[in-house]
Amino acid sequence: MKKYEVTTYTSEETMKLAEKLALLVRPGAVITLEGDLGAGKTTFTKGLGISLGVTRTINSPTFTIVKEYMGELPLYHMDVYRLEDSDEDIGFDEYFNGPGITVVEWASFIEEFLPEERLDVEIKVKDEHARSITFYPKGSYYENICKELAR
Numbered sequence: 001m002k003k004y005e006v007t008t009y010t011s012e013e014t015m016k017l018a019e020k021l022a023l024l025v026r027p028g029a030v031i032t033l034e035g036d037l038g039a040g041k042t043t044f045t046k047g048l049g050i051s052l053g054v055t056r057t058i059n060s061p062t063f064t065i066v067k068e069y070m071g072e073l074p075l076y077h078m079d080v081y082r083l084e085d086s087d088e089d090i091g092f093d094e095y096f097n098g099p100g101i102t103v104v105e106w107a108s109f110i111e112e113f114l115p116e117e118r119l120d121v122e123i124k125v126k127d128e129h130a131r132s133i134t135f136y137p138k139g140s141y142y143e144n145i146c147k148e149l150a151r
C-alpha cells in the first residue's frame with residue numbers, strides 16, 4: 001500500500017482514526033503531520049494521546065518545540081514551525097529512537113533530520129468540517145500499519 005486516504009466529517013472522527021493508529025504502532029514510531037493551520041494536526045494528535053492513555057490536555061506546542069506527555073507510552077509532540085529557517089538539531093534522534101511515539105507537526109521544516117522510515121500524514125481541508133487525511137507510509141513496517149488501518 002503506497003497511500004491510504006480517508007475522509008472524516010467531524011473532529012471526533014479524526015480523533016478516532018488517530019486512536020486506531022496509536023494502537024498499531026510500536027515504541028520508536030515516527031508520524032509526521034502536514035496541513036494548513038486549522039486543518040486538524042493537533043486534533044489528530046489528541047486522538048493518539050487518548051489511545052496512549054495520556055490524561056493531560058494536548059494542545060499546540062507553540063512556544064516549546066517538543067512537549068512530552070506520559071501515557072502507557074510517552075508521546076513526544078513536536079511543532080517545528082519555528083525551525084523553518086534553522087538547521088538546528090535539538091536532539092531529534094533521542095526522540096525518534098526513544099521509548100515513545102513521536103508526532104511532528106510541520107515536519108518538512110526538519111526534513112534532513114527525519115528518519116527514512118516513518119508515516120507521513122497529510123490533512124487537507126475540504127470544507128468546514130470535512131478533512132481528507134492521506135497516509136503515506138515510508139517503509140514496509142508503516143505499509144503494514146496502513147493495511148491494518150484500512151481494514
Ligand code: ADP
Pocket residue numbers: 008009010011012013014035036037038039040041042043044060128129130131
Ligand atoms: P492544526 O493543529 O492543524 O492547526 P487543530 O487541530 O488545532 O489544527 O484545529 C482543527 C480545527 O478544525 C478544530 O477546531 C476542530 O474542531 C476543527 N475540525 C472540524 N472538522 C474537523 C475534522 N473533520 N477533523 C479535524 N478537525 C476538525
Ligand code: MG
Pocket residue numbers: 041042060105
Ligand atoms: Mg496544531
